[in-house]
Amino acid sequence: MNERLRIYHTSDLHDHRGIVPRLQALRSAEPGLLFDCGDSLRGSQTVYHRREPILAELDLAGYDAQGIGNREFHYVFALLAARARRMAHPLLCANLVDTRGRPLPFEPEVTFERDGWRVRVFSLLVVQYPDGSPWERLFGWRFLDPFETARRIAASTPEDAALVVLSHLGLPADRRLAREVPRLDLILGGHSHDTLPAPEVADGVPIVHAGPYARYVSRTELARDGDHGRARIARFDLLPLLGGAEPVLAGAPA
Numbered sequence: 001m002n003e004r005l006r007i008y009h010t011s012d013l014h015d016h017r018g019i020v021p022r023l024q025a026l027r028s029a030e031p032g033l034l035f036d037c038g039d040s041l042r043g044s045q046t047v048y049h050r051r052e053p054i055l056a057e058l059d060l061a062g063y064d065a066q067g068i069g070n071r072e073f074h075y076v077f078a079l080l081a082a083r084a085r086r087m088a089h090p091l092l093c094a095n096l097v098d099t100r101g102r103p104l105p106f107e108p109e110v111t112f113e114r115d116g117w118r119v120r121v122f123s124l125l126v127v128q129y130p131d132g133s134p135w136e137r138l139f140g141w142r143f144l145d146p147f148e149t150a151r152r153i154a155a156s157t158p159e160d161a162a163l164v165v166l167s168h169l170g171l172p173a174d175r176r177l178a179r180e181v182p183r184l185d186l187i188l189g190g191h192s193h194d195t196l197p198a199p200e201v202a203d204g205v206p207i208v209h210a211g212p213y214a215r216y217v218s219r220t221e222l223a224r225d226g227d228h229g230r231a232r233i234a235r236f237d238l239l240p241l242l243g244g245a246e247p248v249l250a251g252a253p254a
Contacts, residue, residue, distance in 0.1 A: 003115040004234055005162065005222040006032030010241070011190025012069070012212035013040040015054045019214050022241055023061040032219070033112060034062060035121070037190035038069020038168040039212075041083070045070055045128065048079045052086065059088040065110050067123030067166030068093040069191065075128075075139045081105035092123035092166060094153060095144040099136065109153065111161070117222075120157055123166040124150065126173070126191055146173070147180050154183035162222065162231050164188065171196075171209055178202035185231040186220065197238055206233050217241045 008026065013019070013036070027034065040058060043049045058066065066072070066089055074080040077098065084091050084105035094108040109122035127143040129135045136142055146169055157163045162185045167174050170192035178187060179202055187207045195211030199220070210218040216238050223234035 003117065005115055005117045005119065005231070006030060007164070007186070007188070007218075007220045007222070008032050008034045009037065009166075009188040009208060009218045009220070010035075010210055010214065010216075011037035011039065011168075011188075012193055013054060013214050014071070014212060015040070015042045015052070016214040016242060017054055017057055018242055019217075020057050020060045023217065026217070026219070026239065027062065030219070032221075033064045033114060033119070035164075035166055035188060036063055036066040037123075037166045037188055038067045038125070039071040039190060040066065040069070041071040043071060043074070043083075045073050045075055048074060048076075048082075052083070055086050063089045064112065065090040065092055065121055065123075065166070067091075067168050067190075068096065068106060068125050069168040070126060070128065073125060073128065075135070075141065077102060077140060092121070093125050094122040095124050095127075095146045095149040097142050097144060098140050099142050100140040102140070117224075118158070118161040119164060120153075120161045121164045121166065122150075122153055123168070124177075125168050126170065147177060150177060150181045150184070154181050157183065162186070162224075167191075170194075171200075171207070174207045174209075175200075175202045178205035178207060181205075186222065186233075188218070188220075195238075199233055199236055204230075208236075210238060214242045215240070 221235040
């Protein structure tokens with residue numbers, strides 16, 4: 001396999017709009033998958049808006065999938081489901097289940113076939129309350145341990161598939177995730193509003209954080225040595241997205 005896999009990623013947009021022309025131009029010039037790691041909305045776990053203007057932009061920009069952040073999540077099942085129905089792109093979360101057996105309005109993961117690559121993508125959400133909490137009995141949501149969830153998914157991932165996580169855990173937890181699940185090929189992170197000018201590598205796993213408020217979009221190109229070799233970053237850029245962001249020179253993994 002000599003083809004490279006190109007991935008763009010944003011996180012924590014918080015309803016900062018105007019992203020469509022830039023993202024379309026970037027992907028027209030250099031096509032690639034486009035993901036968001038959550039917290040794109042105005043609303044939150046407890047505040048629901050019937051209208052979320054950023055959702056139309058995400059779909060116009062052609063996002064391939066989005067992880068649930070604490071702003072996409074809602075404690076009330078019907079309101080999270082209403083948010084999901086307004087999205088044309090897949091909404092993902094692997095460590096959130098419903099104890100009442102209701103059909104989930106999101107998927108735990110999705111697999112893409114691109115440029116000769118098979119890419120398994122899943123998402124992790126920061127735990128909102130512990131297992132067995134009274135809130136679990138009230139709302140029906142159960143948060144699974146994100147690290148155990150990632151280990152389980154990694155153990156069932158074929159050797160020839162690239163494994164990418166859309167993490168809404170924050171940078172400190174992403175470092176732990178890399179240490180505990182070295183099978184991961186790439187961690188695309190958010191939640192903590194960190195901006196990394198170059199990927200940070202922990203135990204061989206690259207961690208990418210593009211920062212909040214649509215200032216930047218990350219562009220990561222993965223290459224692989226041989227058919228079953230480990231994916232590595234061949235090229236990385238942190239690119240200005242909305243006006244006002246300073247250009248960042250392309251960096252190598254730290």
